[in-house]
Amino acid sequence: MSQRILRAINTAAWVHDGQLRKDTDLPYVSHVYGVMHLVSQQPGVDENAIIAAVLHDVLEDASDKYSIEDMERDFGELATAHVRMITKDKALNTWQERADDYLSRLDFISSPPLVIATCDKVHNLSSILADYDEVGDELWERFNSGKESQRWWYWAVYTKIERRLREDYQIDLPILHQYRELLDLFEELFEDSGDIPV
Numbered sequence: 001m002s003q004r005i006l007r008a009i010n011t012a013a014w015v016h017d018g019q020l021r022k023d024t025d026l027p028y029v030s031h032v033y034g035v036m037h038l039v040s041q042q043p044g045v046d047e048n049a050i051i052a053a054v055l056h057d058v059l060e061d062a063s064d065k066y067s068i069e070d071m072e073r074d075f076g077e078l079a080t081a082h083v084r085m086i087t088k089d090k091a092l093n094t095w096q097e098r099a100d101d102y103l104s105r106l107d108f109i110s111s112p113p114l115v116i117a118t119c120d121k122v123h124n125l126s127s128i129l130a131d132y133d134e135v136g137d138e139l140w141e142r143f144n145s146g147k148e149s150q151r152w153w154y155w156a157v158y159t160k161i162e163r164r165l166r167e168d169y170q171i172d173l174p175i176l177h178q179y180r181e182l183l184d185l186f187e188e189l190f191e192d193s194g195d196i197p198v
Contacts, residue, residue: 125179
């Protein structure tokens with residue numbers, strides 16, 4: 001492990017200190033390290049991608065504590081650019097506006113942030129499925145956007161990323177297959193409840 005990656009891990013631990021996963025007692029940083037692990041398992045990723053994976057939620061969740069200028073100073077412009085590309089714009093008023101803006105950026109960004117976004121969604125979906133097994137439909141109360149919006153979101157991100165990686169970059173990552181498998185399991189939650197497919 002390089003000193004830069006170690007520094008990023010320590011920075012994420014400090015920045016996310018005290019933050020918890022939605023309606024759980026799990027430290028939020030467990031998600032960050034999970035995403036970092038998934039990214040590190042993908043072929044062709046470099047140190048900047050791994051660092052960006054560790055820091056991928058910093059600007060969205062704690063920019064008042066650790067700014068974009070701090071990140072550029074500590075980790076350079078490239079790793080910071082990767083993070084910026086997959087950071088939702090908090091200046092937008094609604095969840096839908098932020099989601100649409102994020103999706104539009106997926107059409108133009110380079111492959112490293114696409115890989116990080118994929119791993120982020122895979123970790124989130126894995127957590128959703130595990131939590132559903134424990135709490136059932138109470139899970140959906142954690143999301144301001146609602147159950148159907150979550151369904152739309154994960155499929156929309158998958159569709160964009162899958163096209164970009166396979167068509168534009170000619171990359172067929174293992175994590176893409178895992179993402180699709182998780183989406184199929186996610187769909188079963190809607191079939192069991194009798195919801196009409198989108």
